Amino acid sequence: MDAFFAAVEQLLHPEWQGKPVIVGADPQAGKGRGVVSAASYEARKFGVHSAMPISQAYRLCPQGIYVLPHGDVYGHYSQQVFAVLETISPLIEAISIDEAFLDMTGSAHLYKTVEEIGQKIKTEIKSKTSLTASVGIAPSKSVAKIASDFLKPDGLMIVYPDKVQEFLDPLPVTRLWGIGKQTSMQLQQLGIKTVLQLRQYPQKILVDKFGKWGEHIYRMARGWDDRSVTTEDQAKSVSNEVTFEEDLNDVEFLRRTIFALAEKVGGRLRRSKIQGRTVHLKVRFSDFKTHTRSHTLKDATFLTQEIFEVAKQLFLEFLPLESYVRLLGVGVSQLENESGSQLSIWDLDNQKKMKMEKVMDQIQDKFGKSIIRHAEALDSKPRKTARDKS
Numbered sequence: 546m547d548a549f550f551a552a553v554e555q556l557l558h559p560e561w562q563g564k565p566v567i568v569g570a571d572p573q574a575g576k577g578r579g580v581v582s583a584a585s586y587e588a589r590k591f592g593v594h595s596a597m598p599i600s601q602a603y604r605l606c607p608q609g610i611y612v613l614p615h616g617d618v619y620g621h622y623s624q625q626v627f628a629v630l631e632t633i634s635p636l637i638e639a640i641s642i643d644e645a646f647l648d649m650t651g652s653a654h655l656y657k658t659v660e661e662i663g664q665k666i667k668t669e670i671k672s673k674t675s676l677t678a679s680v681g682i683a684p685s686k687s688v689a690k691i692a693s694d695f696l697k698p699d700g701l702m703i704v705y706p707d708k709v710q711e712f713l714d715p716l717p718v719t720r721l722w723g724i725g726k727q728t729s730m731q732l733q734q735l736g737i738k739t740v741l742q743l744r745q746y747p748q749k750i751l752v753d754k755f756g757k758w759g760e761h762i763y764r765m766a767r768g769w770d771d772r773s774v775t776t777e778d779q780a781k782s783v784s785n786e787v788t789f790e791e792d793l794n795d796v797e798f799l800r801r802t803i804f805a806l807a808e809k810v811g812g813r814l815r816r817s818k819i820q821g822r823t824v825h826l827k828v829r830f831s832d833f834k835t836h837t838r839s840h841t842l843k844d845a846t847f848l849t850q851e852i853f854e855v856a857k858q859l860f861l862e863f864l865p866l867e868s869y870v871r872l873l874g875v876g877v878s879q880l881e882n883e884s885g886s887q888l889s890i891w892d893l894d895n896q897k898k899m900k901m902e903k904v905m906d907q908i909q910d911k912f913g914k915s916i917i918r919h920a921e922a923l924d925s926k927p928r929k930t931a932r933d934k935s
């Protein structure tokens with residue numbers, strides 16, 4: 546979807562059409578905390594974008610219309626969008642509230658052309674919601690993802706199998722799925738700015754420098770992505786991860802980040818009415834070496850605190866830190882339906898926690914995630930620590 550939250554607000558407030566709309570925390574005249582959840586295309590012209598500190602957004606666009614999130618409203622429109630997608634293909638992998646992959650392998654014969662599929666999706670969503678969507682169609686998930694962003698807003702981009710390399714080569718490497726600011730900077734140090742330059746770079750050197758990640762970006766540059774569309778019923782794990790803008794070694798900040806990730810994972814599990822037994826922690830260091838640790842619980846859980854306690858213990862195995870951290874991830878696997886693992890009637894403490902967590906989920910769904918958080922996950926800034934120059 547195109548600037549989904551902001552587009553919904555403009556739809557519900559026609560007088561805001563054509564004006565910069567920023568959904569997120571209260572800017573408090575430039576002194577507010579929190580971040581931008583979404584920015585309309587009018588706001589993006591001023592440099593405002595999602596995940597930007599709300600105070601910075603206000604400095605860039607003080608004349609913007611600032612709106613607190615209305616999670617329940619966005620959820621209503623999201624359900625309508627996914628209802629449309631279900632009429633196109635039964636194989637849907639939801640990436641977020643406003644983004645999904647569809648596998649058209651078994652449904653393509655219902656349409657005369659590939660373009661007809663894309664137009665059908667766009668037309669039906671527009672008809673049912675009055676919102677615009679951008680669609681990318683390609684042989685693989687990673688290329689389809691890039692294509693969907695290519696002609697936003699209200700775009701349709703089709704990349705045919707024999708045109709994948711022609712499409713990818715001139716793009717900046719930052720367009721590839723998974724290449725962020727830090728990776729881009731390290732690639733630039735190697736003289737790599739475009740996908741073509743990355744594709745021409747020796748695989749061995751990329752792997753030597755970036756480890757398994759080097760193999761990943763080598764494949765992405767060629768459009769090689771054999772990952773299949775995974776429906777919710779097929780999901781084997783639920784996880785969230787974050788890549789820091791700057792590599793960090795502030796242990797307390799990293800611990801709080803682990804809690805925030807556990808909070809996100811727990812919320813997703815509860816909303817999907819599933820639980821998991823195995824908690825995973827993923828740590829990627831500044832040299833791109835990636836390590837994972839896991840621990841299996843006796844009983845399945847979806848409680849934030851329980852997920853965090855396990856992930857925290859797994860993180861302690863890396864202390865003292867020998868290098869700066871660039872990515873953290875928390876996940877839960879060995880999933881089962883919530884109804885398949887009932888709490889004991891004697892487990893009053895966890896019963897109270899479960900009720901509290903679900904109430905928090907309901908409040909966040911209605912008013913946005915910035916309205917109520919666990920104290921452990923409240924924003925804090927990492928301490929600046931000088932790097933060892935040796």
